Amino acid sequence: MVPLVYFQxxxxxxxxxxxxxxxARRSAVLIIMSIELMLNAVNINLIAAxxxxxxxxxxxxxxxxxxxxxxxxxxxxxxGLAMAIILRMYRNRATVNVDEIDLMKW
Amino acid sequence: MQWAWLIPVFSFAAVPLxxxxxxxxxxxxxxxxxxxxxxxxxxxxxxxxxxxxxxxDTEGCQTGEETGxxxxxxxxxxxxxxxxxxxxxxxxxxxxxxxxxxxxxxIAMLGLATLVALMVQIxxxxxxxxxxRFDWYYAFHALFIASMLTLVLADNFLLLYVAWELVxxxxxxxxxxxxxxxxxREAAKKAFIVTRxxxxxLLVGILLLWSQVGSFSMxxxxxxxxxxxxxHGVATMAALLLFLGAMGKSAQFxxxxxxxxxxxGPTPVSALIHAATMxxxxxxxxxxxxxxxxASGDALLIVAIVGLVTALGAATIALxxxxxxxxxxxxxxxxxxxxxxxxxxxxxxxAIFHLLAHGFSKALLFLGAGSVMHGTDELDIRKMxxxxxxxxxxxxxxxxxxxxxxxxPILAGFWSKDEILIAVNEHLNPVFxxxxxxxxxxxxLYMARAMFVVFYGRLAESQEHAHESPPTMTITMxxxxxxxxxxxxxxxNWPGDYEGIGSFLFYDHPEGFHFTWWLGILSTVLAVAxxxxxxxxxVRKSYPLAGIRGRCSGLLKVxxxxxxxxxxxxxxxDRVVLVVSGFVAWLDRAVVNDVGVNGxxxxxxxxxxxLRLHVTGHVYSYALAMALGLIGLAIFWWIQxx
Numbered sequence: 001m002v003p004l005v006y007f008q009x010x011x012x013x014x015x016x017x018x019x020x021x022x023x024a025r026r027s028a029v030l031i032i033m034s035i036e037l038m039l040n041a042v043n044i045n046l047i048a049a050x051x052x053x054x055x056x057x058x059x060x061x062x063x064x065x066x067x068x069x070x071x072x073x074x075x076x077x078x079x080g081l082a083m084a085i086i087l088r089m090y091r092n093r094a095t096v097n098v099d100e101i102d103l104m105k106w
Numbered sequence: 107m108q109w110a111w112l113i114p115v116f117s118f119a120a121v122p123l124x125x126x127x128x129x130x131x132x133x134x135x136x137x138x139x140x141x142x143x144x145x146x147x148x149x150x151x152x153x154x155x156x157x158x159x160x161x162x163d164t165e166g167c168q169t170g171e172e173t174g175x176x177x178x179x180x181x182x183x184x185x186x187x188x189x190x191x192x193x194x195x196x197x198x199x200x201x202x203x204x205x206x207x208x209x210x211x212x213i214a215m216l217g218l219a220t221l222v223a224l225m226v227q228i229x230x231x232x233x234x235x236x237x238x239r240f241d242w243y244y245a246f247h248a249l250f251i252a253s254m255l256t257l258v259l260a261d262n263f264l265l266l267y268v269a270w271e272l273v274x275x276x277x278x279x280x281x282x283x284x285x286x287x288x289x290x291r292e293a294a295k296k297a298f299i300v301t302r303x304x305x306x307x308l309l310v311g312i313l314l315l316w317s318q319v320g321s322f323s324m325x326x327x328x329x330x331x332x333x334x335x336x337x338h339g340v341a342t343m344a345a346l347l348l349f350l351g352a353m354g355k356s357a358q359f360x361x362x363x364x365x366x367x368x369x370x371g372p373t374p375v376s377a378l379i380h381a382a383t384m385x386x387x388x389x390x391x392x393x394x395x396x397x398x399x400x401a402s403g404d405a406l407l408i409v410a411i412v413g414l415v416t417a418l419g420a421a422t423i424a425l426x427x428x429x430x431x432x433x434x435x436x437x438x439x440x441x442x443x444x445x446x447x448x449x450x451x452x453x454x455x456x457a458i459f460h461l462l463a464h465g466f467s468k469a470l471l472f473l474g475a476g477s478v479m480h481g482t483d484e485l486d487i488r489k490m491x492x493x494x495x496x497x498x499x500x501x502x503x504x505x506x507x508x509x510x511x512x513x514x515p516i517l518a519g520f521w522s523k524d525e526i527l528i529a530v531n532e533h534l535n536p537v538f539x540x541x542x543x544x545x546x547x548x549x550x551l552y553m554a555r556a557m558f559v560v561f562y563g564r565l566a567e568s569q570e571h572a573h574e575s576p577p578t579m580t581i582t583m584x585x586x587x588x589x590x591x592x593x594x595x596x597x598x599n600w601p602g603d604y605e606g607i608g609s610f611l612f613y614d615h616p617e618g619f620h621f622t623w624w625l626g627i628l629s630t631v632l633a634v635a636x637x638x639x640x641x642x643x644x645v646r647k648s649y650p651l652a653g654i655r656g657r658c659s660g661l662l663k664v665x666x667x668x669x670x671x672x673x674x675x676x677x678x679x680d681r682v683v684l685v686v687s688g689f690v691a692w693l694d695r696a697v698v699n700d701v702g703v704n705g706x707x708x709x710x711x712x713x714x715x716x717l718r719l720h721v722t723g724h725v726y727s728y729a730l731a732m733a734l735g736l737i738g739l740a741i742f743w744w745i746q747x748x
Contacts, residue, residue, distance in 0.1 A: 022729050031726070102723030 007048030014041035028086045028096040032079060039075045043068040107156035108166065108180050110259060111206045113149045113216065116142040117252035121245050128241030133231075139244040140227050143251060147220040154213055175612065179261045179325065181205030202322065207261035210611040211458060215258040215390055218462050221589075222382035222469045223251040225582040229473050230374045232578035233480060243283060243372070250276035254383040258390060262322040263312040266394075270308065270351070270387065274301050277384045281371040293367040300364040304354020308391075311347025314340065315398075328397035336401065345398045345405035348391060349412075356388025358446060359416040362439045363672055369431040373476030376431060380438040381469035389445045389461050396454060396613055410450025410534060414541055417443030419669065421548035425555065426666045430475050430485050433556045437511065438468055440549060444526055447542065453529025454613035460522035463593055467510040467519055470586040474504035477579055478560065481572040487556065492565030496572045499580045501561040503587040508557040510590040512550035513633040515626075520633070521594035527625045543632065550633040554640030563645045 014037055021034025050064025090096050120135075120142035128135030160178060162169045167178040181203040206212075227247055234243055253272035260266040275298075282294025316322055318340055319330045330336050336344070352358070357365035365385070369376055379385060392399065392409060399405045417440045424436035441464045448457035475485075477500040484490060494501040510517035513524075523546060531539045574580070596607045599619050608617035642648045655662060664670070 019733055023726050023733070098725050101725070104725065104728070105718075105721040105723030 001052075004048055004052045007044060011041045011045035011048070014038070014044065026097050026099055028089070028098055028101075029083075031098065032082050032086070035082075036075060036079065039071055043071055046071075107153055107160065107164075107178060107208060110149065110153045110208055110216075111180070113146040113153070113220070114252040114255035114259065116145040116149075117248040117255065120248040121252070124241055124245040124248065128245065134241040134244070136227070136231060136240065136244045139248040140224070140231075142248055143220060143224045143227055146251075146255065147224050150213075150216045150220050153208060153216065157208055157210075157213055175209065177325075178208040179205055181261065202264060203262060204265055205261040205323075206259040207324065208259075211390070211393055212258050214458055214462060214611055215386065216255065218386070218465045219251060219254050219258060219382040222465055222586075223247070223254075223378060225469065225586055226374045226378045226382075226473070229377075229476070229579050229582040230372075232576040233374050233476055234372060239283070243280075246276055246279045246283070247375075247378070250280060250378065250383055254387065257387055261324055263315065263324060263327070264322040266324075266391075267309060267312055270355070270391075271305065273384055273387055274298060274305065274355070277301075277368070277379060280375040280379075281368045283371055283375065287370065289367075290370040293364075293370040297364040297368050300361050301354040304351045304361055307347045307349075307354075308351025311344050311351065314344045314347060318344070324394065328395075331398045331401040334401070336398075338402065341398055342402040342404050345395070345402045346408065348395050348398065349405065349409055352388035352391045352446075353412065354388070355391070356385050356442045356446065357416075357439050358388070358412050358443065359419055360671065362416060362420060363668075363675060365439055366432050366435040366668075369429070369435055373431065373472060373479055376435070377469045377472035377476070380435070380472060381465040385438060385442055386461055386465065389442060389449070389457060392446065392449050393454060393458055396449070399449070400452075400613075406450045406452070408450075410447050410530075410538065413443045413446030413448070413450055414538060414545075415443070416440070417447060417545045418541055418548075419443075421545050421552065422665050423668050424552040425548055426662060428486055428488055430478065430487050430490075430556060430560060431472075433487070433552060434468065434471050434475060437471075437549065437552060438464075440545065441468070441511070444523070444542070444545065447538070448526040448529050451526075451529040451533040451538070452613070453526055453533070455608045455611055455617065456522065456525030456529045458611055459525055459597065459607050460519075462596075463518035463522035463590075464511065466586055466589040466593055467507045467517075470503060470507035470583060470590050471511065473579065473583045473586065474500050474507060477575040477583065478504075480575050480579070487559045490560045490566060491563045492561070493572060494561045495565050497561075497574050499574060500583070503580075503583045504561060505557050506587045506590050508553040509637075512553040512637060513546055513629055514550075514637065515630050516591075516594065518590050518593040520630070521597040524621070524626055524629060525597065527629060528620070528622050531622065531625060543629065546629055547632045547636055550636035551640060554637040555644060558640050558644040562641075 018034045018036075018038030018041060021037065022031050025031050025034060046064040046068045048064075050062065050068075053064070086096055089101065093100065095101075117139070120138045124131075124135035124138055128138075131138065157176070157178065160167050160176060162176065164178065166180050167176055169176050182205065184202045184204050186202075187200045227244070230243065230247070234240055237243060250273065253269050253276055257266055257269035257273060260269055278294050278298040281297050282290050284290045285294070312322070315327050315336075318336050319327045321327070331341055354361045365380075368379060371379075399409065420436045420439035420443060424433050424440060427433045427436060441460070445457045445460050445464070448454075448460060477497065478490070478493065479485060481497050481500070482490065482493070506517070510519035513520045527539065527542060527546070530542050597619050608619065610616075643651055667673070
């Protein structure tokens with residue numbers, strides 16, 4: 001069995017790449033994609049941890065998998081919502097560059 | 107007698123009625139004011155006879171323990187403050203009352219004020235006819251006299267102070283009645299501000315007494331002063347502060363400067379101010395608070411000195427003034443000084459008697475001056491002369507007033523001035539009596555000058571079209587003339603119970619009429635000599651005055667410029683008051699406002715400007731903050747767990 005730490009390293013790498021994308025990208029669409037990356041890094045982490053978990057008697061612990069499925073579901077909804085917001089923004093401002101979208105102050 | 111409080115209430119009630127409905131009423135509401143004061147005058151007689159028939163058993167009346175003088179007072183509680191519980195059987199509540207006091211002093215003042223106000227208001231019907239603000243004139247008049255009557259009746263210092271300020275306000279309104287004229291505006295402001303300086307003293311004095319006695323009631327304060335419960339120094343302080351208020355109102359040196367300027371108001375107003383209201387209030391206050399002055403003793407001497415300086419200084423200015431109304435104004439100041447001097451010499455009766463006699467005579471003189479103005483539109487006595495020929499009634503009545511104030515025997519002014527001379531002679535240093543006699547001489551001289559120059563001699567050509575005034579004016583003047591002629595007889599022992607005014611109106615013991623022969627004869631000789639000299643100098647022109655003027659030109663210049671007091675005040679205001687207030691204004695702006703108030707506000711604003719830079723509005727910067735926070739939290743948790 002592949003040791004857990006490799007999965008965790010992969011997950012951390014993906015998360016950091018996603019975080020960098022959120023920070024550094026100017027396009028709102030790419031930021032959404034980076035967020036997806038981060039979410040999937042978390043999913044990998046959860047599933048790896050779940051499959052390496054000791055069972056308790058004859059029961060297998062599915063908690064990690066269940067949470068991962070929840071995250072995928074929520075992420076799908078979130079992407080739909082985020083894309084809708086970005087579309088409205090594009091309609092109003094003719095841009096999706098987050099540098100020019102600074103309404104969230106004061 | 108319990109209904110005496112209605113005397114001012116009549117006039118108070120007339121004020122809003124005239125202001126609101128005066129335009130629609132006949133005579134623009136003036137009959138309302140006259141009826142109100144007539145009601146007050148009638149009630150004065152009811153009060154007088156009620157008081158004469160009162161005994162110590164009458165409700166609200168009691169005799170003073172030491173003096174045996176009867177005093178009646180009636181109170182209503184205005185409000186109470188504090189906890190109603192008792193502490194060692196002492197009620198700790200502060201109780202403020204509205205009450206009236208009726209004693210000979212109050213009755214004398216009531217009579218003077220209501221009578222003069224009645225005469226002046228009837229006179230004004232003729233004098234103010236056709237004025238654009240006729241209704242306002244009568245409204246202010248009614249308010250003025252109502253305030254004065256309240257002041258006279260007040261049995262506690264608080265009510266007295268309220269009335270005192272109302273009197274000041276009304277004098278401001280009436281002096282500046284013709285506010286279209288800049289001089290009238292300035293005079294009104296001057297009167298208000300100068301008397302305010304004294305009013306502050308009065309207020310502090312009242313509060314000082316309250317802190318000592320714990321009550322605004324005059325009776326309590328006087329009882330404390332007489333029993334020595336008030337420390338001697340505090341009594342002196344309180345008396346001097348009260349006297350400061352009296353100096354402002356009664357135009358005593360150095361606060362006399364407003365009174366001559368107050369001549370800018372309508373002449374009947376001057377008559378009212380000079381005879382019955384405003385300036386009488388100061389003398390009344392000192393007389394009313396006399397127990398405190400007596401308890402102090404030192405304060406009395408200061409009152410006497412201020413009175414003497416005022417009397418002498420104002421008399422000299424009156425002698426060289428060329429404006430008829432200003433001569434009368436300085437004469438008033440001089441006579442108010444005499445009243446103060448008399449009070450300072452323990453001549454309580456003499457002072458009030460002179461206040462009454464002077465009030466009737468001066469009201470008559472002012473109404474006479476108003477009549478002259480009405481007939482000739484002229485006030486400069488150098489342009490007048492021989493008006494006797496065109497205005498005979500005014501001439502006779504004015505002469506009666508002048509002779510009375512000049513101190514010619516059997517007229518009112520002679521007897522009252524004689525009483526003052528006796529009091530000064532008995533109780534003060536000989537220097538005082540010499541200077542008082544000098545003042546009496548000057549007083550006769552300037553009255554004679556005004557009378558002879560205006561009414562006698564050759565008729566000035568420009569005055570040939572002058573005419574006698576309407577009957578409303580001459581009849582009221584005649585009534586005052588009768589009083590100026592015969593009021594002096596109040597001083598005598600009459601057949602019957604009446605034993606002179608000293609047995610009715612006195613401070614510590616009743617006193618019958620008495621007469622010091624050498625003083626009486628001396629003052630008569632001085633007065634007659636003054637009138638004779640003025641007759642020769644101004645009517646016969648047998649004494650050329652140019653020689654005297656030439657010899658005393660330096661002195662004359664100083665006196666004609668009123669001892670440069672107005673200039674000195676102007677200098678003081680420009681160089682001291684404005685500089686100090688400029689500094690205070692700067693301090694207020696720079697320190698209090700900029701540093702104290704705006705400082706913290708500016709600090710918060712700059713901090714906000716600096717802090718808001720981190721709120722960029724960019725999503726990624728918020729995300730960065732979240733990430734950093736999360737990392738920080740993780741590091742913190744990691745450190746803690748190891």
